[in-house]
Amino acid sequence: MQIEEKFEPTIVAFCCNWCSYAGADLSGTNRLQYPANVKIIRVPCSCRVNPMFILRAFQRGADGVILCGCHPGDCHYTTGNYYARRRMTLLFSMLDFLGIERERTRVEWVSAAEGAKFAATMNDFVATVTRLGKNRRLEDLRCKK
Amino acid sequence: MQKVIREKAIELLRSGKVDRVLGWKEGEFFYDQTPHLFLSPEEVERTFVYNGFSGANLSKYLVKEGLKEGVVAVFLKPCDTYSFSQLLKEHRIARDKIWAVGIPCEGKLDIELLRKMGIRGIKTIEEKGDELLVSTIYGEKTVAKKDVLAERCANCKSRKHVLYDELLGEEGEVLDSARFDQIEKLEQMTSEERFAFWQNELSRCIRCNACRNVCPACTCEKCVFDNADSGIASKAPASSFEEQNFHIIRAFHVVGRCTDCGECSRVCPQGIPLHLINRKFIKDINAFYGAYQAGENPDERAPLTNYSTEDMEPGDVFKKGE
Numbered sequence: 033m034q035i036e037e038k039f040e041p042t043i044v045a046f047c048c049n050w051c052s053y054a055g056a057d058l059s060g061t062n063r064l065q066y067p068a069n070v071k072i073i074r075v076p077c078s079c080r081v082n083p084m085f086i087l088r089a090f091q092r093g094a095d096g097v098i099l100c101g102c103h104p105g106d107c108h109y110t111t112g113n114y115y116a117r118r119r120m121t122l123l124f125s126m127l128d129f130l131g132i133e134r135e136r137t138r139v140e141w142v143s144a145a146e147g148a149k150f151a152a153t154m155n156d157f158v159a160t161v162t163r164l165g166k167n168r169r170l171e172d173l174r175c176k177k
Numbered sequence: 178m179q180k181v182i183r184e185k186a187i188e189l190l191r192s193g194k195v196d197r198v199l200g201w202k203e204g205e206f207f208y209d210q211t212p213h214l215f216l217s218p219e220e221v222e223r224t225f226v227y228n229g230f231s232g233a234n235l236s237k238y239l240v241k242e243g244l245k246e247g248v249v250a251v252f253l254k255p256c257d258t259y260s261f262s263q264l265l266k267e268h269r270i271a272r273d274k275i276w277a278v279g280i281p282c283e284g285k286l287d288i289e290l291l292r293k294m295g296i297r298g299i300k301t302i303e304e305k306g307d308e309l310l311v312s313t314i315y316g317e318k319t320v321a322k323k324d325v326l327a328e329r330c331a332n333c334k335s336r337k338h339v340l341y342d343e344l345l346g347e348e349g350e351v352l353d354s355a356r357f358d359q360i361e362k363l364e365q366m367t368s369e370e371r372f373a374f375w376q377n378e379l380s381r382c383i384r385c386n387a388c389r390n391v392c393p394a395c396t397c398e399k400c401v402f403d404n405a406d407s408g409i410a411s412k413a414p415a416s417s418f419e420e421q422n423f424h425i426i427r428a429f430h431v432v433g434r435c436t437d438c439g440e441c442s443r444v445c446p447q448g449i450p451l452h453l454i455n456r457k458f459i460k461d462i463n464a465f466y467g468a469y470q471a472g473e474n475p476d477e478r479a480p481l482t483n484y485s486t487e488d489m490e491p492g493d494v495f496k497k498g499e
Contacts, residue, residue: 083429084401087422092408104486114484120491122432122461122481126425128495129363129457131372139491169372172422173415175408 041095041161043070045154046085048078050108051143052100058147066154070098077101078139079112083123086137090170096136096161100150103141113141132169135160179227181345182252182280186225187218189250195276196247199238201231207301208288212238214249227252229286229304232327234440236261237393243271251275254282255349256329258339259436259472260393265340266475267434269396279341281349284322284330289448291325329439329452332356339472356437357460360453375421381447382420388441388451394431394471401426428454433462433479436472465489 047053053074059066075081078101086097099120101113120139128134138157142150186198197214202224204211212233215221234257242249253261258279264270291299291311298314309325311318323331334356336349363371389395389402402423404410414420428435428451437459441451462469466480466488 084426087425091422111484114486114488115481117488117491118466118481118484121465121489121494122458123425123429124491125461125494126429126454126457128368129371129454130375130421130425131368131370133368134495137491170422172409172419174412174419 039162039165041069041158041166042093043067043096043098043154043158043161044089044094045070045072046075046078046081046097046099047072047142048080048101048108048113049074049076051102051106051141052078052150054144055100055142055146055150058144059151060147062147064147064151066151067158069158070154077107077109077112078116079107079109081116083119086123087170088175090136090167091172092175093167093171095164095167096138096157098138098140098153098157100140100142100153103143106143127170133164135164136167136170178280178346179225182227182278183221183225185278185345186215186221186250186252189276189278190215190218190221194248195250197242197249198225199235199242199249199251200225200227201233202226208286208299214238214242227280229284229302229309229322230288232285232443234260234391234393234438236264237391237396239270239275240264240396243269243274245274248274248276250278252278252280253338253341254280255336255338256282256334256436256438258341259335259470260438261472262339262475263434263436263472264393264396266472267396276343277341279338279344279348281346282330282336284326284333286322286325287327290327291320294320294324296320327439327443328450329437329442332358334437334470356456360457360460363453363457378449379421379424381449382424383447384420384423385446387444387446389427391440391444392427392431392435393438393440394434394436395427401430424451424454428458431455432458433469433481434471435459436470 047056056072078099081099089097101116104113107113124137140153189195190198197216199214201210202213203226208230210230212235235251236257239251265272296311296313296318300312303310307322309320309322311320332354333352334354335351337351435455437456439452445451462480469480
């Protein structure tokens with residue numbers, strides 16, 4: 033008997049406390065479905081996410097990392113997501129330059145009222161990463177538990 | 178030039194204007210020079226050198242020197258003054274304890290390029306205008322200087338000093354360099370090809386940390402890489418490409434502060450073109466947020482400590498040209 037193993041990606045989602053985390057909460061209370069592959073990490077602001085966090089997630093075996101924050105202009109701390117936007121632009125461009133699949137990283141702005149958008153984004157992202165397969169290019173076996 | 182610089186160093190030390198002089202002296206081999214702190218005119222007379230192999234950027238040493246008593250004189254090539262200016266902007270150097278002497282630079286040489294030409298057993302190298310007279314144990318050879326220029330000097334961005342207290346020789350100009358050509362070539366490759374390119378380069382990394390230690394922009398007292406809990410400390414890499422995270426982080430930590438001095442590639446014992454990673458960031462900043470040269474203007478805000486409501490979205494990076 034052959035057991036077919038289906039690839040289940042590990043997705044790390046950094047969600048800001050004020051918009052996206054509330055958006056995720058809303059999609060839950062609205063009973064919208066999104067895959068359980070997504071592991072949400074709550075951060076005070078999208079600006080809190082150091083590019084090292086994203087690399088660390090990949091290093092320890094994440095297959096995709098998504099950063100969600102308030103829409104530009106709506107940041108709880110007024111300007112945090114503008115800084116995050118610049119950092120992530122440069123980081124993603126660099127990852128692409130080094131030959132890492134560009135679809136593995138994403139930034140999405142999700143407000144507290146956009147529960148449906150949160151669920152749709154996560155469904156789409158998980159599908160994309162599942163298609164890409166396992167992250168082999170950025171993982172570091174030394175860091176795996 | 179060495180004579181003029183030595184005389185200046187001796188004059189500064191004799192007059193009591195400075196207590197120490199930061200310069201270059203020969204290391205194990207004549208082409209392997211090391212930065213050195215000269216304390217007396219006699220020492221300068223004996224061991225101070227300045228030639229095509231005086232590549233080291235001395236500005237980083239000023240961070241530690243500025244903490245000591247007394248004044249230190251330092252000789253800075255044009256590209257070193259960018260690092261110096263950037264460190265001053267970051268308040269890392271006590272300016273009143275530094276006497277900066279600008280010196281001209283005609284480009285530095287890369288001994289590896291000579292070796293690649295098949296020239297072995299090198300005893301001495303004499304610079305004669307545009308040519309180099311290389312004497313080896315097998316006889317003498319003449320090579321064009323432009324063929325053995327280090328990559329960073331072949332694509333020199335500026336021969337103009339940003340700041341100095343006094344200048345020896347003549348002031349040069351900011352040059353139009355072709356330094357982004359190689360980046361563009363890499364960008365035009367497919368993702369697979371780029372991955373193969375970097376896997377080939379970075380798999381040689383032995384994590385000696387020389388690139389971090391020499392970088393004039395890396396001046397944190399506690400470094401993120403000195404972390405015993407990172408999980409990778411004292412473990413050999415399991416695959417050949419696991420040090421790439423180190424290189425991405427190393428380069429990212431100096432985004433907007435890297436002056437493209439090329440020291441990281443110069444000191445790499447494995448000959449990895451590390452400056453390409455930094456240069457990619459510089460090229461991106463120029464393309465996305467307007468032209469910016471770190472160290473050039475002390476009043477300008479660095480790109481990552483600034484923002485515009487009109488900035489592009491991270492996803493848009495990939496939409497370009499598709």
